[in-house]
Amino acid sequence: MKKLKITLIMLLLAALLLPACAGEEAKVVEVAELFRVAVVMPSAITDLAFSQSMYDALVVIQEERGAENFEIVYSEGMFVVDDAAAAIRDYASQGFDLVIAHGSQYGSSLQEIAPDFLETSFAWGTTVDTFGMPNVFAYEAKSEEGGYVNGVMAAMLSESGVLGVVGPIETGDAKLYVDGFAVGAAATNADVQVNTNWIGSFADVALASEAAQTHIGAGADVLTGTAQMVVGAIGVAKENDVLWFGTQANQTSLAPSIVVANQVYHWEGILRQMIELIEGGTYGGQYYELTLTNGGLVIEFNADYALLDDIKAAADAAINGIVDGSITVFP
Amino acid sequence: MIEQLFTKAVLVGILSSGIRLATPYLYASIGETFSQRSGVLNLGVEGQMLLGAFAAFYVAFSTGNLWLGMLAAIITGLLMGLAMAFVSINLQAVQGISGIGFYLFGLGMSDLLFQKLLGTVETVSGFKPVYIPWLSDIPIIGEILFNQNILVYGAYFLVFAAWFVLNKTTLGLKIKAVGESPQAADSLGVSVKKVRYFAVGFGGIMSGIAGASLSIALLNVFQQNMTSGLGFIAIALVYFGGWRPFAVMGGALLFSMVNSLQLWVQVLNIPIPSDFAVMMPYVLTILALIVSVQRVRPPSALSKPFERGH
Numbered sequence: 001m002k003k004l005k006i007t008l009i010m011l012l013l014a015a016l017l018l019p020a021c022a023g024e025e026a027k028v029v030e031v032a033e034l035f036r037v038a039v040v041m042p043s044a045i046t047d048l049a050f051s052q053s054m055y056d057a058l059v060v061i062q063e064e065r066g067a068e069n070f071e072i073v074y075s076e077g078m079f080v081v082d083d084a085a086a087a088i089r090d091y092a093s094q095g096f097d098l099v100i101a102h103g104s105q106y107g108s109s110l111q112e113i114a115p116d117f118l119e120t121s122f123a124w125g126t127t128v129d130t131f132g133m134p135n136v137f138a139y140e141a142k143s144e145e146g147g148y149v150n151g152v153m154a155a156m157l158s159e160s161g162v163l164g165v166v167g168p169i170e171t172g173d174a175k176l177y178v179d180g181f182a183v184g185a186a187a188t189n190a191d192v193q194v195n196t197n198w199i200g201s202f203a204d205v206a207l208a209s210e211a212a213q214t215h216i217g218a219g220a221d222v223l224t225g226t227a228q229m230v231v232g233a234i235g236v237a238k239e240n241d242v243l244w245f246g247t248q249a250n251q252t253s254l255a256p257s258i259v260v261a262n263q264v265y266h267w268e269g270i271l272r273q274m275i276e277l278i279e280g281g282t283y284g285g286q287y288y289e290l291t292l293t294n295g296g297l298v299i300e301f302n303a304d305y306a307l308l309d310d311i312k313a314a315a316d317a318a319i320n321g322i323v324d325g326s327i328t329v330f331p
Numbered sequence: 332m333i334e335q336l337f338t339k340a341v342l343v344g345i346l347s348s349g350i351r352l353a354t355p356y357l358y359a360s361i362g363e364t365f366s367q368r369s370g371v372l373n374l375g376v377e378g379q380m381l382l383g384a385f386a387a388f389y390v391a392f393s394t395g396n397l398w399l400g401m402l403a404a405i406i407t408g409l410l411m412g413l414a415m416a417f418v419s420i421n422l423q424a425v426q427g428i429s430g431i432g433f434y435l436f437g438l439g440m441s442d443l444l445f446q447k448l449l450g451t452v453e454t455v456s457g458f459k460p461v462y463i464p465w466l467s468d469i470p471i472i473g474e475i476l477f478n479q480n481i482l483v484y485g486a487y488f489l490v491f492a493a494w495f496v497l498n499k500t501t502l503g504l505k506i507k508a509v510g511e512s513p514q515a516a517d518s519l520g521v522s523v524k525k526v527r528y529f530a531v532g533f534g535g536i537m538s539g540i541a542g543a544s545l546s547i548a549l550l551n552v553f554q555q556n557m558t559s560g561l562g563f564i565a566i567a568l569v570y571f572g573g574w575r576p577f578a579v580m581g582g583a584l585l586f587s588m589v590n591s592l593q594l595w596v597q598v599l600n601i602p603i604p605s606d607f608a609v610m611m612p613y614v615l616t617i618l619a620l621i622v623s624v625q626r627v628r629p630p631s632a633l634s635k636p637f638e639r640g641h
Contacts, residue, residue: 048452218599
């Protein structure tokens with residue numbers, strides 16, 4: 001009996017702590033005519049990558065519209081899809097105007113949930129698929145564009161002629177970025193060798209760090225990588241004084257001496273468009289993409305890194321080429 | 332293509348990176364070996380590691396002193412270990428479940444503290460590789476073994492020390508006795524409670540150091556959930572090694588070496604799909620587990636609470 005009681009207490013304790021583990025946090029401001037957004041994200045809002053890019057964009061919009069008119073609630077660290085699904089349903093039933101499922105792994109959950117809440121607008125990405133539903137928006141980052149630009153610069157900066165890439169899993173915007181990087185590097189210098197390492201995880205910082213170490217051992221003198229576990233790789237790059245190109249968010253603060261440039265996702269443009277449609281009574285059915293052309297993707301250079309003029313010029317030429325259509329990354 | 336793997340630079344790379352990757356596993360699984368040898372199954376290792384990693388990082392980041400960071404990790408690990416000991420020894424809770432509870436606590440609390448105290452990913456300048464006169468200069472072997480930071484050396488020293496304590500000291504005998512037959516140990520005047528408290532507390536300290544080895548020696552950052560399952564693999568390694576320190580080290584090295592091998596396989600553009608490459612360490616470890624002839628039995632009293640007269 002005693003054992004049973006203790007088991008029960010422990011279970012209750014675990015249940016109590018579960019929300020804490022998901023890092024759910026709610027900031028609620030109650031005002032009439034308020035636009036309410038909830039977002040569910042796989043990693044932390046401070047991940048210097050995918051989740052942070054979305055959170056930062058929502059904060060930009062909140063600053064524009066005023067905190068009293070725009071409420072942001074988020075659930076971060078939702079790497080367990082079932083937990084995320086529960087959170088998405090929860091937010092929908094609480095009557096949020098827009099519920100964002102920020103991760104392609106949440107798609108099948110959303111497909112089940114969205115039909116039950118036709119008055120709620122959902123957005124998810126990165127994907128092109130709205131499931132043909134009137135209340136689902138889809139969004140995607142054409143990350144190969146910034147990958148191409150970073151690849152151009154990396155190929156020019158490398159003295160050894162070897163570039164190293166640390167990727168998570170060969171899918172989604174990670175794959176687009178990595179492939180774009182290789183195309184950009186090859187277009188600039190056909191002799192440059194791009195070595196890619198997919199470590200099979202979005203979270204394994206230790207393996208990402210060892211992957212960077214491996215690249216350096218194999219002669220790479222410029223590295224890049226995508227997803228939140230690259231903080232491990234950036235640390236190694238910094239220790240070894242090897243250059244780094246970032247993507248998703250601006251990672252300069254981690255290693256100001258070696259970060260050359262970052263492709264930064266700016267979701268605020270497409271969020272504005274979605275919000276406008278929702279306020280006009282259209283709850284979904286559209287697909288959006290971030291590109292260099294529409295300003296959703298921005299190459300942010302590290303002002304503290306003295307980039308040679310000809311390399312900066314080549315980067316600008318690549319950006320302009322992609323914008324005016326004279327360069328197609330994946331012909 | 333495959334022959335590229337057998338160049339000196341690549342072999343040195345694979346071995347030295349395998350030795351680094353094994354470091355956190357060694358601390359955590361040697362600590363867990365002590366805990367399990369005394370009869371307590373602690374599934375909270377991952378949570379203890381995360382809190383240890385955060386404590387070490389935060390203290391090192393704010394004071395600039397890595398040793399204070401280590402101390403913080405040790406204290407945090409000890410407190411977590413003692414809490415686990417209290418729940419499983421005094422309250423006699425079901426250990427599997429309470430361990431998961433402590434894991435979730437560590438995961439949530441380390442994230443909460445990270446957000447409240449740091450707010451964003453920061454870096455510290457961690458422990459640097461230590462040059463050992465003469466040894467570091469030995470060609471190849473010096474590069475692989477003696478060009479590492481102090482916590483890496485410490486992990487391998489710990490394996491020897493753990494073997495010695497478990498097999499050559501009275502304390503080790505008591506730990507094993509308490510884990511095999513607490514009634515018999517108790518009747519001979521060994522305090523089952525004290526010995527288990529010691530073993531679980533020590534396990535907590537080791538998990539804390541395992542976390543610190545990541546956050547202030549190998550990676551020098553802290554990120555939410557940065558251990559990403561490493562603590563659970565450490566527990567599996569204890570079973571793999573049959574509760575014997577050197578065999579546990581063998582398992583940790585096998586897993587880590589294959590992991591670093593697969594990183595090189597990809598970098599050398601050997602045409603194996605990345606999905607298969609990342610599976611290699613897991614598949615090989617399972618295979619090794621299957622073919623290892625010597626079947627070792629777990630401590631008889633593992634995960635069974637002890638009550639006098641029962």
